[in-house]
Amino acid sequence: MVSTRQWVLAKKPTHLPIFDGPDVTFKLVDQHLPELQDGQVLVKVTHLSNDPAQRxxxxxxxxxxxxxxxxxxVNQVMASGxxxxxxxxxxxxxxxGDAVTGFVGWNDLAILSDKAVQPAFPILGGKKPQTLHLGxxxxxxxxxxxxLLDVGQVTKDDxxxxxxxxGATGSMAVQIAKKIVGVKRVVGIAGTDAKCRWVESLGADVCLNYKSSSFADDLIAATPDYATAYFDNVGGEILDLMITRLGRGGRIIACGAIADYNSVRSKTSGVKNWxxxxxxxxxxxxxxxxxxLAKAPEATKVLLRALEEGKLIVDGGEQVVEAKFEDVPKTWVTLFQGTTLWNGTVGVMKP
Structure with a gap:
């Protein structure tokens, strides 16, 4: 009989996850796995994707x-790609021996339906790491x-x-917008000057540090005739400010709200500029x-072609962090703590 280690949810957190005391968020358990059935695979998890949405x-x-x-x-395995x-x-x-991707959960070993996983094909003939399948x-x-293309209908005139x-999605959006769509002006927003310079190296015309005391003025200067579209990954006060920097008929592509993921919903920052x-x-x-998901083959084809043509930068675009399986939850929570651990686009754990 095969056994595995699992991180399961012990108690739903109202703020940041708790790791000590009687109200811990996660607990590590050993679990016997059932016999493998037709149409199933037993997999060894090699890398976990760390995503803010998991919160x-x-x-x-x-x-x-x-x-x-x-x-x-509660008592279910923590979900994760x-x-x-x-x-x-x-x-x-x-x-x-096949490499696959899918929702594997915080498991050491897992039994999955073959319809729940996809092959992790070699990228550029194996010249690029397979972990890019998580990013x-x-x-x-x-x-x-x-x-950008389906929801925001972004064009070169935007x-x-x-x-x-x-971040993960934002840095890809910068490159797709500028290098594939050919958007005439792309303004990035990030949390440090160093991150902003990296975003500019990806193709953004300018990147603004939202922690700067001059951020509001910098945003006005960067959008003198107003923006036509806003790809929002954070919500909160930046969204509220951006509403004032969109011109008539502007579009907000609402993708994420990391500013409020660890807040009690009744205390989240509301939109004041409605x-x-x-x-x-x-x-x-x-x-x-x-x-x-039906668009995945099209997107993969376009992005692979962009990579082959040198239009897409993926080197340095992910950070693989080696962590003991016992430290998976503590490693994941650093996404929300403002550390430099995830100073790349995709946080990937190698337990």
Missing amino acids: GWISPDIKPERLYIAPVE GLAEVVESKSRSFKK AFGLTGLTAYVG VLVISGAA FEIIAMRLSVHGFVVLDF
Whole structure:
């Protein structure tokens, strides 16, 4: 009988996850796995994707019917995307040794349906790391692609502002907008001067440090004739400010809200400039990438071609952090603590 280690949800946190005392958020357990059935694979998890959106999946104050996926309940394995290797197969689609991606959870070993995983093909003939399947060539890249092209209908004539531009989705959005779509002006927003210079190296015309005391004035200077579209990854006060910098008919592509992920919903920062949405005839379009999975082949083809043509920078665009399996939750939570650990685009754990 095969056993695995799992991190399960012990108690839903109201703020940052807790790791000590009686109210710990996660607990590590050993679990026997059932016999492998036809159409299933046993996989060894090699890398875990660290995503801010995971925080919403364990929130106690979001009703299941208001969440885009089933929430993680107490005593369930913490959900996570990941990269894995097939160690045993009863599937016609995969054999032992195959690399796959999918929602593997915080497991050491896991049994998954062969329809729940996808092959992790070699990128540029194996010249690029397979972990890019958790970023540029995974849901991250797809999110940026469909957010810009399908949701925002962004064109070369737009003036586009992207918050969280040094983050996973934001940095891909910068490159897709500037180097693939050819948007005439791309303004990035990030949290340090160093991150801003990196965002500019990806193609942004300018990047602004939102922690600067002059940020509001800098944003006005960067959008003198107002922006036409805003790709929002953070929500909060930056969203509220950006509403005042969109011209008539401007579009808000609502992708994420990391500014409020660890706040009690009743205490999150509300939109104060709502009348601007009315006066300027703005549109706000929220989206979830899971609604666009059918676009993945198209996006992958376009992004691979851009990589081959030198239009897409993926080197340095992810940070793989080696962590003991016992430290998976503590490593994940650094996403929200403002550390330099995730000073790249995609946080990937190698447990």
